[in-house]
Amino acid sequence: MGKTVLIVDDSSTMRQMVAYTLKGAGYEIVEAGNGKEAVSKLNGGAKPALVVTDLNMPEMDGITLIQEIRKMPAFKFTPILMLTTESADDKKKAGQAAGATGWIVKPFNPEQMLKVVQKVLPG
Amino acid sequence: MATDLSQFQDAFFEESSEHLTTIEDGLLQLEQRPDDLDLLNRIFRAAHSIKGNSGMFGFTAVGQFTHKMETLLDQLRNGKFFVTPEITDILLRSTDQLKILIEAARGGAAPETDLLLQLERELAAAAEGGEVPESASSTPSQTSPAAPAAASTTPSLHRFRITWAAPAWLFQRGLDPVRMIGELEDLGTIVLRRLDTSRFPEFESLDPESCYLTWTLELETSKEQAVVEGVFDFVRDGGELTIEECDQGRVTRNEPDSSSVTRHQLPVTSEGCEPKPLGEILVESGVVSRETLDNALSQQKRLGEILVEQHVATPQQISQALQKQGDTATQAKKGGDAASIRVDTGKIDKLINLVGELVITQSMLSSLGTRFDMSQLPILVERVAQLERNTREIQERVMGIRMLPIGSTFSRFPRLVRDLSGKAGKKIQLLLSGEETELDKTVIESIGDPLTHLVRNSADHGLEPPEERLAAGKPELGTIRMNAFHEGGSICITVEDDGRGLNRDKILAKALKQGLIANGEKLSDDQINGLIFRPGFSTADKITDVSGRGVGMDVVKKNIEALGGTVSIKTALGNGTTFTLKLPLTLAIIEGMTVRVGRESYIIPLVSILESIQPTASSVKTITGKGEVVEVRGSYHPIVRLSEAFSIEADCQDPTKAILVMLETEQERVAVMVDELLGQQQVVIKSLEKNFRKVEGIAGATILGDGTVSFILDVRGLIELSRHGLSVAA
Numbered sequence: 001m002g003k004t005v006l007i008v009d010d011s012s013t014m015r016q017m018v019a020y021t022l023k024g025a026g027y028e029i030v031e032a033g034n035g036k037e038a039v040s041k042l043n044g045g046a047k048p049a050l051v052v053t054d055l056n057m058p059e060m061d062g063i064t065l066i067q068e069i070r071k072m073p074a075f076k077f078t079p080i081l082m083l084t085t086e087s088a089d090d091k092k093k094a095g096q097a098a099g100a101t102g103w104i105v106k107p108f109n110p111e112q113m114l115k116v117v118q119k120v121l122p123g
Numbered sequence: 124m125a126t127d128l129s130q131f132q133d134a135f136f137e138e139s140s141e142h143l144t145t146i147e148d149g150l151l152q153l154e155q156r157p158d159d160l161d162l163l164n165r166i167f168r169a170a171h172s173i174k175g176n177s178g179m180f181g182f183t184a185v186g187q188f189t190h191k192m193e194t195l196l197d198q199l200r201n202g203k204f205f206v207t208p209e210i211t212d213i214l215l216r217s218t219d220q221l222k223i224l225i226e227a228a229r230g231g232a233a234p235e236t237d238l239l240l241q242l243e244r245e246l247a248a249a250a251e252g253g254e255v256p257e258s259a260s261s262t263p264s265q266t267s268p269a270a271p272a273a274a275s276t277t278p279s280l281h282r283f284r285i286t287w288a289a290p291a292w293l294f295q296r297g298l299d300p301v302r303m304i305g306e307l308e309d310l311g312t313i314v315l316r317r318l319d320t321s322r323f324p325e326f327e328s329l330d331p332e333s334c335y336l337t338w339t340l341e342l343e344t345s346k347e348q349a350v351v352e353g354v355f356d357f358v359r360d361g362g363e364l365t366i367e368e369c370d371q372g373r374v375t376r377n378e379p380d381s382s383s384v385t386r387h388q389l390p391v392t393s394e395g396c397e398p399k400p401l402g403e404i405l406v407e408s409g410v411v412s413r414e415t416l417d418n419a420l421s422q423q424k425r426l427g428e429i430l431v432e433q434h435v436a437t438p439q440q441i442s443q444a445l446q447k448q449g450d451t452a453t454q455a456k457k458g459g460d461a462a463s464i465r466v467d468t469g470k471i472d473k474l475i476n477l478v479g480e481l482v483i484t485q486s487m488l489s490s491l492g493t494r495f496d497m498s499q500l501p502i503l504v505e506r507v508a509q510l511e512r513n514t515r516e517i518q519e520r521v522m523g524i525r526m527l528p529i530g531s532t533f534s535r536f537p538r539l540v541r542d543l544s545g546k547a548g549k550k551i552q553l554l555l556s557g558e559e560t561e562l563d564k565t566v567i568e569s570i571g572d573p574l575t576h577l578v579r580n581s582a583d584h585g586l587e588p589p590e591e592r593l594a595a596g597k598p599e600l601g602t603i604r605m606n607a608f609h610e611g612g613s614i615c616i617t618v619e620d621d622g623r624g625l626n627r628d629k630i631l632a633k634a635l636k637q638g639l640i641a642n643g644e645k646l647s648d649d650q651i652n653g654l655i656f657r658p659g660f661s662t663a664d665k666i667t668d669v670s671g672r673g674v675g676m677d678v679v680k681k682n683i684e685a686l687g688g689t690v691s692i693k694t695a696l697g698n699g700t701t702f703t704l705k706l707p708l709t710l711a712i713i714e715g716m717t718v719r720v721g722r723e724s725y726i727i728p729l730v731s732i733l734e735s736i737q738p739t740a741s742s743v744k745t746i747t748g749k750g751e752v753v754e755v756r757g758s759y760h761p762i763v764r765l766s767e768a769f770s771i772e773a774d775c776q777d778p779t780k781a782i783l784v785m786l787e788t789e790q791e792r793v794a795v796m797v798d799e800l801l802g803q804q805q806v807v808i809k810s811l812e813k814n815f816r817k818v819e820g821i822a823g824a825t826i827l828g829d830g831t832v833s834f835i836l837d838v839r840g841l842i843e844l845s846r847h848g849l850s851v852a853a
């Protein structure tokens with residue numbers, strides 16, 4: 001059984017792409033369409049070893065989601081990667097302040113993405 | 124580490140043999156260019172890799188011995204002293220020994236300990252002899268520990284000193300320092316690591332979720348600084364990080380102030396990652412002297428001896444157990460002898476690409492098939508043509524995977540010639556060309572020995588001693604030239620010397636004396652030259668260590684012929700000899716002529732076919748006791764009716780209406796009678812022996828385009844059978 005990764009993005013294409021890449025590398029995938037859905041999945045028993053989240057989402061945005069996740073005892077130390085665009089330096093800072101582990105810059109190719117995931121996911 | 128590394132052992136052995144070749148080639152070149160630092164570095168790196176890898180698999184003997192070589196190489200590299208023939212000699216002999224050691228690790232015969240120790244002493248002596256005068260006062264025990272540290276770096280490596288005071292929020296952002304250090308380890312070797320805990324607060328104010336640690340690491344890596352910095356990408360906004368490239372060696376020795384800062388050290392030595400034997404450490408720290416240590420070590424007994432002394436086991440039991448141990452090792456070797464092949468990834472990529480195309484063609488065809496009507500016939504034809512193209516290309520590429528450059532075989536010869544020239548007291552240079560010529564792996568593996576024989580033969584018989592050469596007005600330095608090139612569907616390998624050439628009269632006299640030919644027999648030049656391939660033939664006046672025992676040339680011919688190749692000689696008295704080996708590119712596919720007899724079709728290997736004729740009635744004769752013969756340009760050749768050999772019905776019983784295919788083997792020519800020639804094509808040989816059993820007269824089978832199975836004729840076997848009036852019994 002591979003480690004589970006929670007993917008949070010309102011774009012289903014983006015979710016599918018990320019899911020496809022990570023499944024190929026042997027990870028299990030849980031998907032959520034926004035922050036709120038993600039929080040309910042986490043409360044509902046999902047146990048991801050990593051969360052990959054977009055920042056701009058309806059219902060609950062990525063920054064708020066990261067703050068919420070850090071409040072949950074079970075996920076206090078879980079790595080969280082945010083999907084950002086290169087230019088959004090202030091977003092990176094805001095995300096890190098909220099407790100994000102790192103970021104993946106969009107657009108990315110599967111190798112770049114896997115590299116970052118493997119960087120933060122303990123072997 | 125829990126991961127089982129043994130699955131990579133084969134890769135280790137394969138890689139090691141490449142490194143050994145690098146070392147050996149390098150050393151030989153080094154004799155010509157002693158100042159070539161690049162070359163020295165290359166040799167050093169190869170030795171270093173063997174050392175490093177052998178450690179991973181627990182082959183300590185290999186590691187230790189290579190380390191000794193490496194120490195000497197390192198000192199050469201650092202210019203402590205110059206490369207002399209003596210040193211290259213020691214290193215070459217050590218390389219031989221290393222080969223044996225690695226083979227032993229694989230389960231081969233154990234090396235001779237005496238020889239090993241002797242070489243180790245020589246290596247150490249050479250390494251010491253090179254000490255610069257300033258350090259002359261240092262004792263060996265002081266110099267040796269310095270070696271590994273210096274030796275564990277190569278100049279292409281960077282060495283970065285990384286000091287990282289981790290930010291307190293490290294864990295709260297889901298970051299894992301262990302993972303990050305692991306990432307650094309992936310980049311290279313961490314040769315020094317220190318953990319500084321001085322930032323820990325008093326216990327009452329300690330936040331268990333915060334990080335107070337500072338690491339000092341030294342990383343040896345071939346990567347650039349930016350790559351190393353990339354590891355810390357996500358922690359740039361906090362803590363303190365410095366990464367600087369440091370002057371290697373100096374920093375390692377430069378112990379940081381043993382001040383309050385460093386309270387803990389991770390149990391990693393600062394010198395490479397190899398723990399030293401206890402004895403070494405004791406000697407270093409001055410607890411015992413070298414002599415005391417050696418003395419103590421010499422009293423160490425082997426387990427077997429101890430058990431015998433304690434009367435727990437008898438010497439017989441011990442030797443039986445040792446025997447068993449040896450057997451298991453040998454078996455392990457057999458098991459591990461799985462043949463593997465290293466393939467250029469480019470070749471694989473092209474193949475994958477082609478398979479992709481094949482899949483596309485296939486899907487186009489199957490979609491065509493689901494709703495096919497006759498109007499689409501042209502498309503179908505086009506698609507099938509495409510499929511054929513794909514298949515042929517894939518076939519070629521797959522064959523290409525088995526193709527290796529002959530350079531790997533050639534590379535052993537510089538050393539051989541060097542040794543031979545020493546033994547024979549001749550000056551010989553070896554010129555190689557066409558190393559990049561590719562041929563089938565099986566062929567490559569089988570031509571090594573024949574080529575060795577030919578080179579030995581050239582060095583010993585072909586080339587004259589220096590005085591004789593000078594007298595003949597030739598340069599003192601004899602030349603052996605090896606070349607490989609493609610010619611048609613074959614590969615030619617030539618071994619050429621500029622020596623005395625074959626002496627026609629001497630060969631004739633000898634052959635007469637040995638009863639190989641009859642007195643007065645008329646022989647052509649080719650036939651005379653061919654005599655040297657007869658078993659037991661040697662014109663050497665005396666038997667030398669190198670050759671002259673009369674074994675060799677016949678073996679060469681036999682081996683080459685077994686591969687479906689030929690050996691030819693070109694020689695001129697006084698002007699040298701050229702041996703040309705002509706070999707098929709691959710053993711799995713042959714060019715064949717498809718012939719029909721009655722309703723059966725057979726394949727005749729194209730190499731055996733001289734010509735096909737339709738004889739006139741006057742040229743076919745019957746000779747009592749010899750059966751039918753056909754006259755072709757004045758000589759008579761027996762006719763073999765394939766229909767009789769295979770006991771089948773032929774359409775034509777009359778040779779003048781049928782077709783005679785003239786076949787040649789080294790002994791004779793025969794005319795094989797068939798009904799019709801169907802065409803020439805490449806056929807893939809399927810072994811009969813593997814699937815059924817060996818059948819005389821048949822070399823194998825193949826599947827023809829229409830799906831029928833066709834036998835490939837074994838020409839020599841067929842002639843043999845027909846001579847005895849037998850038919851093929853399948």
